[in-house]
Amino acid sequence: MKALLYLTWIWVQTQLLCFSLATGAQCPNGIQWQPDNMPKRDDLCCNTWKCNKENQDLTVKSEEFNNCCTCYSFTSWEDGEVNLGIEYISVSGKSLVIDENKFDENSMYMIEHQYGEMTEIPSNFCDWDPDSRLQGIFSAYILKIQYYWLRIVKLDLRGNKIRQIVDLNCIRHLDSIDLSYNRISKLTNSSINQLSFLRKIDLSHNEIQTMEPYFLSQSTQSIFFADISNNQLPVLDVSNMISLVPFCSIDYTSNVIEHLVNELDFTLDPEKHYGPGFVHLNENAIQQFPDFADLLNLESLQQLGQLISFGFDLREIDLVCDCNFEPFLDLTIAIKKTLWRDYMNITCKSPENLKGKTAIDVHASLLNCTFKREDNCPRNCKCVDQPYTNTVYIDCSDLALREMPENLPNSTFSAYIHLNLSNNYITELKDTNYLHKLTVLDLSANHLKDFSNGMANKLENVTIIISDNPYLLKIPQQFQHRNICRTEMENVYINCGCEMVWIEEWLKAKSCVGEKLFNCHVPKHVQVFARDFSADLLDCGPNVFFFHMILTFIAVIIGVLSLAAALVYKFWYEIYILWKRLKQKNIDKHHPEFNYDVAITFNEEDDQLRKWVMNVLVSGLAKIGYKVFLPFRDVPFGNERDGEIIKTFCETRAFLLILSESYLHESEDNDAGRSWTENEWKYAWHQFKSDHRKNIVLLNYDYISSLDVSHRQIAAFLRVGCVVQFGNHGNNLISEVISKIGPHCGYLPAKSLGNKKPVLDRAMLPPDPRKNQRNHLSSSIGSFSSLKLVPIENVDSKKEPKNGNHLDLLFNVQGQERNEKPKFVRECCKHKLQQVNNLDK
Template sequence: MRIVVRRAPTLVRSLLAFQFFLTSSGSSTCNDTVAIPWHPSWFQSRDDLYCKNICLGRGDYEQCCVCNSCTSWEGEEIDLFIEELSVTGPNVVLPHHSVNDSNVYQIYRGYSEMKELPINICNNITDTKLEKLYSAFADISYFRERIVRINLEFNEIKILDDISCLRRLDELNLQYNRLTFLSNTSLTNLTFLRTIQLKGNKLIGIEPNTLSSPDLYIFNADISKNELETQDVTNMYTAYTFCEINFASNAIKEFVNEGNFILNTSKKYGPGFLNLQNNAIEKFPDLKTLLNLNDLNEMGKAWKFGFDFQGVPVICDCSLEPFMSLAEDIIESIWIGYFEVKCAAPENLKNQLIPKIDPSMFVCEYNAESDCQTPQCTCVDEPNKNTLFIDCSNANLTKFPTIPLSAYSTRISLNLSSNSIKNIPNKPFLSKISHLDLSNNDILEISEDTARKLENATLIDLTNNTRLLKLPQMFQYRNACSTVLGNIVVDCDCESLWISEWIKSKGCTTSQFYCNIPEQGIVPAGAFHENDLDCVQESFLYIWISIVLGSILLIFLVFGWLLRQFRYELLIVYLRMRRTFRKDNLVYPNFKFDVYISLDENNDQVRDWVNRHLEKYLTYSGYNVFLPYRDIPYGSVRDTEIINVLKDTRTLLVVLSNTYFGTIDDERLFTECEWKYGWTNFRKERQRNIVLINFDHISSREIKHAQIKAFLRVGCCIDFGNHDRNIMENIRSKLDTRRRKRRAGQNYYRTFSQSRECTKSALSYNDIEMNSS
């Protein structure tokens, strides 16, 4: 059998492939001759799985193996005995032999009257009498890691306790018991669980994410013949490829998303098969809302599932149309035969096969009073046309009706003809209107904002609204042929000159209306011309006003651009002026340090000049200097130390080199931190200072850092050049000398400044390099 699919949507191609391998699977047994070892791509840690040979050579090999897998130990399980302590009392598991790591074990007691799981499956016996009686047998902790199967079918168990200790459990069979609720913690950590059978219980609720936990790799889950009325979307799939999740023969009416699950379109869910036969689902679920999608097509990118709705009384209305349109290209290939699904309603589609129905027939007729909101109106939602049709003609309305919301259509066709409506409300729903019929009403005015919201309307009919005397100027951007204004007379003045060109632009006859021109009377709108009015003076004044306003606006724009472009330069000039004109009678705080030297510590030439010349000069000049790589205590957090020291430092002295903001991450972070906090202090406090030494003769064009670029532009820096020999004097002049400490050692400073070392310190970078060599 071969199925060829052309131009099929992603979702549908996956469903076809999955339908094919489900219907063609064989019934081979699992042994060395008919199966080979198999490691699922998402479950590499498991090494005991085999795949039957019927899957070899298939394009859907991994999917086929999920439905045709078996284990290397299948048929070799050793029974663990169950002791019934009383007719209605608890049970315990009593092994009759010692544990063997090479064996696997199972717990089986079917067709009995067990009321609960054995009490020692995952817990030790706490009853003193029972502990003494069964102390030699009741400890099964050594077996828990080797129990692979539990079969307690046809009993009377009401609660599924936490069995997460059974990490190697492969199959859990509790069909035909009395379970009423399934908690999402019951199966936690059961990563080896392939099959869970809960058929024929009394389940009325399953917590969200019970089957879809990322730690679960369930291949088959049978929850058929229970009493579920709602189902959470998170229990309709597993996080990986699965074979079948069976919810057949429940009482499911709707699907919910209580955990607010959001379909991740970059992730793949499935593929797998979801059986929903013989449930009470009438409304096909709104998958877009249910899965929190922006577009239903996103579902096809991620959700690779097949669905079986046989025996479901589906109402073929607008809720079904989006899903059917998604698979429109090959819908017959999916539904015919394998999915014999027929409509249960409405009457005109009853018992018709869904694939045979034209999608345009899937419509919803809203209830007039509840869904349509206004009893006098009829509302029909046609998703195939993406339009909600609302007809309120001849309904004796004096105002706009309440507009209902549609979950399937984004456009509104609104017929309000032959009523007594005076105003159009400025409401958001106007932007959704594609067709608005207001003919034969009493509209008085249409505001510019209202006309702007109606820009998506392909047709607006205002025929016979004789009280409408002015058109909104926004109409000039509409197609005149789609704006019907028959039998109305509007006042045409100098502000209405656009009307004549608007009418002539398309040559439409549908918009024949009239202009009432001062001193001339009523003429066809197409005959209206500016020569009919004395608008020259107004136009001239309007032009000059426009020029003046435009010039003012241009000035503001240029000023704003300059202000933004040179904001740091202006700020630096202002801060310098604030320092220059400060009041002498102000009391300034005493700082612990006068100067903090910030430099690229990995630049050998910069560090050598700072160590040999700059630091010594400043120290002997009476300044208390902080040098970070020398003075920060070993083992301390450097960022914290930088912040604390700069809080108590008057001047940040930056030795700017090409590598100041270099590519070495740690050093770049330190210099950035030093600059950041130094700049913050300088900006906020007038007693703070920043001095910049341009060590490598960097131009402002080479700097990307906005604040340092500003310093270079306004000339607030010291060039490290050999044009003069007083660089140290320049540095000292830039520092705040008002509170500089005076030392007795200043005599040494004068000797120092006259020495060869001082002369050498004033040399350029090239001089230093030459002297060093």
């Protein structure tokens, strides 16, 4: 009995031990710890010997304590995992995970097979291997190992010949992965992205050349340690350096990284807290200090303060101490005053005068960059960017230049330019694209002949040095607004006549210590220094004032005429169209001498537009009596199209252009040259200009603004011509087109009508609540186009109308026959019926 109780006690203790291992109840040398950034798990412990040096109350988890536990955490079941076996199934290194024992749901398992011949992750690990033969031969192993997937916590396959990491996301509780010393060449961001329990991954000493963005830093991951050292990475994405959750270390030591990139446009969010963590970048090929402001899409470098607790170890790199490092120097010095870390001890490898010096001890004025010819530095000039002064210094002196450079280099760090063009042969100032960036313009010892008021205005805040220019005899009056201290004009001799009397007031109002002023040639006097010049030395009577008034008046007249000429040139076609319309007094007059009433031109390749034109517009006009010419329909097959169009347009009364987006772009898309529609417009325009009887009407099909039309004639018509806006007339679109075109050639008006237009009783049209909507307009126009317009005086109702005559068509609204004709037909128009019947015949 005692033996039975003893065995029962041992069994209970064993079960409790297993349970404690599984639930994390045991934390030797530490306490149970739950990180804020990881999913709920109770199997992690924190080493209190490392993270509780001050014996603080461990019930209060401070940020510092949690950060320390990130680096000194361990699992409650550590070193108690059950190892699963590996069995090779081919000479090529293919293998399976096996277990000869019965699965224990209370145990933790690991797969450890070091320095073997494996070329792949075991084939039944997440069933990644698509080889169909496995299911037939090893189905038992494949089915059994699936029970272990949620209990495997460690994968150690270091020292094998594995070439790729397959999708491991089925092993949801995987805590650590060691695939170091293998032959992996690429890391994809979908292979471990769902392993939220993963704390450690070691991929060092592989052949990794490609690492996709967010391989280590997705929101579902909480990796504490990542070792990617001793690989062949040429670039590194910033998303694999910075994480929203704390981490201990990411090691990229001894790769060949030259640049940091931001492939997916990662942006550092000022509202979020990142890390902290430590990133090792030492012993790489980086030469320039990373521009974190640009890489992380920051508005200013001050936002880098969010990464203050991060460490970026850049020791043992060939750092070039130039302008790229200067913007970060002040930030680094500020950090140095409060916090010094060994990894800040970066030394300069170049330039030669800074080699071996600690980077943060170099004065910012020495951190400069030299631009080369390919950076737009003018030939033979010296271009140096000095961010410390926010200025690019460009020295183009003594180069026998005859004009100012066209372009200058653009700086990422400096906003201003100091341009030295002294001792050359430059004769005039050019209005270049960099004038607004200049702080100093040195044109001393050149051959300047003129300095305009316009250039003086643009250079008002620029220090100008124009000393020793013997051909400069006049300075602009705009100089009276300049600061004398920012204008050097030594050894310049100005002709100071009556028009230069403003110089006296300028020099009296402003003064400067050490000023460098010009000399004056005064008529009938000797040469005087600028400050000795006054109006008393000149004989400037009222005639001179009157002369200046006349010159001013003439200048104003010339300016007004120039403005008028510019407006006429700009709006020439608008003016011409208005003038033509004023001369077309008889636009509504009947003209039977033309063979066609209207020629329609539009983009024939637009299927939707072509159907509307044929089924609605042309059909409606034809039923009313208009004879319509469509080039693509009416030009005989095989005839020369341009010749037929020219001939027919001469015999056509009006021209209707249907303006659409496709019409405007047709000529641009035509590789063969001038498009048909462009030719048709040209011929219509010439007919419009040469014959006062003819007219052009635009139907704005796509609501195009004149500002969007580059064709000046068409744009002018949109502004002042005969334009019908598609969709803005309800059921009256065709009626509006007819009013612009005028009566058709076959129309014979009654005596009482004179030149009146055909009358349509609009009350006969069915109401349509969807006015001004293009997608319903065609149906409304379709019902309208089935009507025939007949002058009221031409209607005769003495006899009952025959089927199919004009009256039947007129009153057949939307296919519904009326049993009785309208009242005005029965009472007023009976005597006209015979005339209508004759028209039908």
